[in-house]
Amino acid sequence: MNDIPTRALPPPRREPPRPLVTRRVLLLGAGAALTLGLGGAAVSVGSDLPGQRGALRSGTVDQSSAQWTAASDANYRYANRPEDYTIDRIVIHVTQSRFASAARAFQDPGHRAAAHYLVRASDGHIAQLVREADVAYHAGNREWNERSIGIEHEGFVDAPNRWFTDAAYRASAELAADISARYDIPVDREHIVGHDEVPGATHTDPGPSWDWDRYLSLVRAVR
Numbered sequence: 689m690n691d692i693p694t695r696a697l698p699p700p701r702r703e704p705p706r707p708l709v710t711r712r713v714l715l716l717g718a719g720a721a722l723t724l725g726l727g728g729a730a731v732s733v734g735s736d737l738p739g740q741r742g743a744l745r746s747g748t749v750d751q752s753s754a755q756w757t758a759a760s761d762a763n764y765r766y767a768n769r770p771e772d773y774t775i776d777r778i779v780i781h782v783t784q785s786r787f788a789s790a791a792r793a794f795q796d797p798g799h800r801a802a803a804h805y806l807v808r809a810s811d812g813h814i815a816q817l818v819r820e821a822d823v824a825y826h827a828g829n830r831e832w833n834e835r836s837i838g839i840e841h842e843g844f845v846d847a848p849n850r851w852f853t854d855a856a857y858r859a860s861a862e863l864a865a866d867i868s869a870r871y872d873i874p875v876d877r878e879h880i881v882g883h884d885e886v887p888g889a890t891h892t893d894p895g896p897s898w899d900w901d902r903y904l905s906l907v908r909a910v911r
């Protein structure tokens with residue numbers, strides 16, 4: 689994993705609207721939820737959404753069980769993945785804070801970091817903060833940010849019994865299974881990794897108490 693090619697040019701910060709939804713995009717418009725199938729034309733449907741970025745702007749989620757909670761756009765970079773960057777990794781994090789604090793941090797433009805998803809420990813509720821198409825600053829490594837989806841889990845690495853709940857494992861595994869299916873990411877420890885395993889990582893989450901065997905078997909069971 690050390691021979692990742694270096695990209696010569698960064699993508700432009702803003703890109704034209706995407707004409708198609710990738711898959712299973714849920715539009716939250718005018719109080720009504722509408723699920724579109726693969727390749728469905730989404731632009732005209734999302735008329736109450738900001739038009740500049742097409743229908744996949746805020747108000748949309750990539751996973752139907754997630755609730756959109758927009759991060760500050762200082763904490764991610766607009767992109768058009770997987771067209772401009774292949775998505776082939778899922779990075780698992782633990783917040784080292786409570787759910788509400790983590791969500792607030794991701795909404796703070798001064799935080800300079802956010803993940804795509806945040807899973808709540810008590811009930812497995814999932815917030816989506818950054819579109820999967822965009823590059824969230826979560827891995828502490830530019831190339832890994834560009835190639836990955838980041839999932840944060842509410843909790844503290846030294847209190848796994850309190851925070852690494854069955855609800856969180858199950859909800860996160862369902863999310864990871866959905867992501868891995870949509871981008872054809874193998875369900876193994878090379879492609880689903882901890883933040884502490886990202887090259888050059890200075891963070892230690894999710895830590896030694898994260899139950900990888902349990903997590904991957906749950907992902908495989910769903911997928």
Ligand SMILES: [Zn+2]
Pocket residue numbers: 780781782826883891893
């Ligand atoms: Zn982390």
